[in-house]
Amino acid sequence: MTRRHTLAAVVAVALLGVTAGCTADRDGARVEPPTAAQPSAPPQAAPEESCNARASLRPTGALPAPRKMPAGTHMAEIFKRGRLILGTSQDTLLFSSRNPFTGRIEGFDVDMGRQIAEAIFGDPDKIQIKVIGYDQRVQLAANGTVDLVADTMTVNCERLAEVDFSAVYYEAGQQVLVNKGSTAKGIEDLGGKRVCAVTGSTSLENIAKVGSRPQPVGRAGWADCLVAFQQNEVDAISTDDTILAGLAAQDPYAKVVGPKFTSEPYAMAISKQYPEFTRFVNQVLARNKADGRWKRTYDTWLGDFGTAPAPPRAAYR
Structure with missing residues (x-):
């Protein structure tokens, strides 16, 4: 089950x-x-x-x-x-x-x-x-x-x-969660946008390495990122696909997009x-x-x- x-x-x-x-x-x-x-x-x-x-x-x-x-x-x-x-x-x-x-x-x-x-x-x-x-x-x-x-x-x-x-x-890999109305197809499309991840995670570090320069925003936990996303304090959340699946299941207006752009063992x-x-x-x-x-x-x-x-x-x- x-x-x-x-x-x-x-x-x-x-x-x-x-x-x-x-x-x-x-x-x-x-x-x-x-x-x-x-x-x-x-x-x-x-x-x-x-x-x-x-x-x-x-x-x-x-x-x-x-x-x-x-x-x-x-x-x-x-x-x-x-x-x-x-x-x-x-x-x-x-x-x-x-x-x-x-x-x-x-x-x-x-x-x-x-x-x-x-x-x-x-x-x-x-x-x-x-x-x-x-x-x-x-x-x-x-x-x-x-x-x-x-x-x-x-x-x-x-x-x-x-x-x-x-x-x-x-084995996991990092992707992006955005609003269902977003035209973004992956992390590279979020240049200048506020992207949330948990403080102390490799996910936050990986956002800062993206060439289009999204703005990393740290929060204490994934629930905090989800609340910030729902209150329009951030434009997206980026972390491992497995975590994003759980977050998307909690928000009917969110979707996970893009290919995995990291390997997360x-x-x-x-x-x-x-x-x-x-x-x-x-x-x-x-x-x-x-x-x-x-x-x-x-x-x-x-x-x-x-x-x-x-x-x-x-x-x-």
Whole structure:
């Protein structure tokens, strides 16, 4: 069963839910409100320009059974704590957004985190969801405030200087959302126009690189961009096609246009302090891609947009 049929009913309530500050899922999983930024980990040396950001740490050995985490590993510490701490957003429809009827934060990214919790505990609900800002994702992963970040996060060499990334689990690309009456056919047609993206995202950086010189406008979250668009404070929104699909589903007067003008490989960010945890996450991802769990997750959240593609192939270093 897919989710698009519920979107129209939740639009108004969902936007209220973004600012509601709820602190617990109604199914018992813990949820924390947006967090103030914490001191970041000591800066790491910049990666070489030739780095392969997609190449993650290679898994070693067999995947341990749930509740049997190797002593001395970060997985064992997570198990002792009793919950996995996942950093994500609450306003990215289909990937990580708060369901106004259940109070749960749910979506494709959240399920990626729940699958890691299940591999550690044998229970996907042994998870604490910490709502974080886009501009906090690298910082809070680097200093260990969260165990991992799954939040439509693009792998790149700049971020790789501060955090480790899992293998890529989703391939996206940046497009543009405009009013249905717009004649724009892509980002190049928006020269001089105000184009919104979330502060701290690669999407905002990519808008500034477009040759026709659209004006990047930063907002705290995608719901904020949507409100700014609906109030004519901006002319368009530009980000990954997957995020735009969720925004367009909330506004009958909006449409997504143009070809993808970037490649946005999504991966989970993890502190460099715990390379064994990154390898463990990669083992779980490899298993889930092989046994059909990845496809089932895609079908649940994104199936309305077509047949599931083949999951991204892992690259290791």
